[in-house]
Amino acid sequence: MVENVAGVVRELETEDFYLLSGVEQGMRFSEWVAREKLPEFAGLTDEETAYRLDRCSDRDLVEGKTIQYDGYRLAFEGYDALALHTFAERDTVEGVGAPLGVGKESDVYEVSSYRSFALKFHREGYTNFREVMESRDYTADRDHVSWLYTARKAAEREHETLETLYPDVSVPRPIDHNRHAIVMEKLPGPELADARLESQQVVGVLDLILREVATAYRAGYVHADLSEYNVAVGEDGVVIFDWPQSVDTDHENAGELLDRDVENLIGYFARKYPNETPAVDERAVAQAIRDGAFESVREFA
Numbered sequence: 001m002v003e004n005v006a007g008v009v010r011e012l013e014t015e016d017f018y019l020l021s022g023v024e025q026g027m028r029f030s031e032w033v034a035r036e037k038l039p040e041f042a043g044l045t046d047e048e049t050a051y052r053l054d055r056c057s058d059r060d061l062v063e064g065k066t067i068q069y070d071g072y073r074l075a076f077e078g079y080d081a082l083a084l085h086t087f088a089e090r091d092t093v094e095g096v097g098a099p100l101g102v103g104k105e106s107d108v109y110e111v112s113s114y115r116s117f118a119l120k121f122h123r124e125g126y127t128n129f130r131e132v133m134e135s136r137d138y139t140a141d142r143d144h145v146s147w148l149y150t151a152r153k154a155a156e157r158e159h160e161t162l163e164t165l166y167p168d169v170s171v172p173r174p175i176d177h178n179r180h181a182i183v184m185e186k187l188p189g190p191e192l193a194d195a196r197l198e199s200q201q202v203v204g205v206l207d208l209i210l211r212e213v214a215t216a217y218r219a220g221y222v223h224a225d226l227s228e229y230n231v232a233v234g235e236d237g238v239v240i241f242d243w244p245q246s247v248d249t250d251h252e253n254a255g256e257l258l259d260r261d262v263e264n265l266i267g268y269f270a271r272k273y274p275n276e277t278p279a280v281d282e283r284a285v286a287q288a289i290r291d292g293a294f295e296s297v298r299e300f301a
Helices: 002-011 014-026 035-042 046-058 076-089 129-135 147-165 199-218 254-272 282-291
Strands: 062-066 070-074 095-102 106-112 116-122 174-178 181-184 231-234 237-240
Touching: 002 076, 002 095, 014 035, 014 046, 014 062, 014 070, 014 076, 035 046, 035 070, 046 062, 070 076, 076 116, 076 174, 076 181, 095 116, 116 147, 147 174, 147 181, 199 237, 199 254, 199 282, 254 282
Parallel strands: none
Antiparallel strands: 062 070, 095 106, 106 116, 116 181, 174 181, 231 237
16 A cells, blocks of 8 residues: 555665666566566666565565566556655655545545645556556557556546646646656545535536536547546535546547536436436537537526
C-alpha cells in the first residue's frame, strides 16, 4: 500500500532510485528486464546493481522471474516510490495520509503539502490489462505495451484534460503530475451515488452536472465514462472527476460517447429520484449539448 511505500521511500538511498529508474527504463522494451542489462540501464556497477536489487526486492519494489533469462520488473510499489520521490524533490508532497478511495483503476490518498491535496495513482493495466488495451486509444500502435506505460499514459491524459478544463469546467484543480500519478485538489463532498438530495434539489443538481458536461464539450472534451461514481456533490456545487478515458469532440465516437454519458446520468436520477426527475428524451438533451443550447432538462419534459 502507498502509505507503507511512503515510509520505504525515506529509507531508500540515491543508488536505489538509480536501480528503480534503470528497471523502469528497461521496461520500455520488455516486460521483464534481463539482469545483465540492468547495470547499463541503472548506471551502476554489476556489484552495486546486485546489492540494490536485494534492497529493492526485500522492500517489494521490484519483482524477479526466471524465464529464458533472469528478469526483473517494477512492482507498482516501485513505480509509486519513483513518483513519490519526484514529488518530494519538487516539494509538492511532504507526507502521505489516509486513503480517500481505492478502486480497480486507481488509488487515491490524502497528501500534505502547503495544504491538503489528493494524490491519485493510476493502476490501469495492472489487473485489467486486456480490457484497458481494448478501450483506450493511447495503447494503439504500440508493439510493446506494459501496465507501466498504460498507467502513465492514463495519468498524462487525465492531467492534460484537467489543465485544459480547469477552471472553466468544475473539475479538480491539477497541482502536479509525474509518471502514473497526479496531485490535485480534494473533492468537495461525497460522490453523487452516496449523496442524498432533497426533493427540491434534484433537478437543479442534474442541470448543474449537464451544464458542466456542456461546458466541457465546448472546450473540446467528452468525459466518456460519466456516472454517479465520478461526480462529487458539495455545498458550492458539483465537481466531475476521473477523466483518463476522455475523448476529443472530433473523435469518431464522441457523439456516441456523449449520448451514453447523458443517458447514464439521467438514468441514474430517474432510478434514484423517480418522482422528481422528469421523463425526457435523453438523445435530445445530448443533441442540445452538442448544439450549445442546453439550459435545463425541464425543457425536454
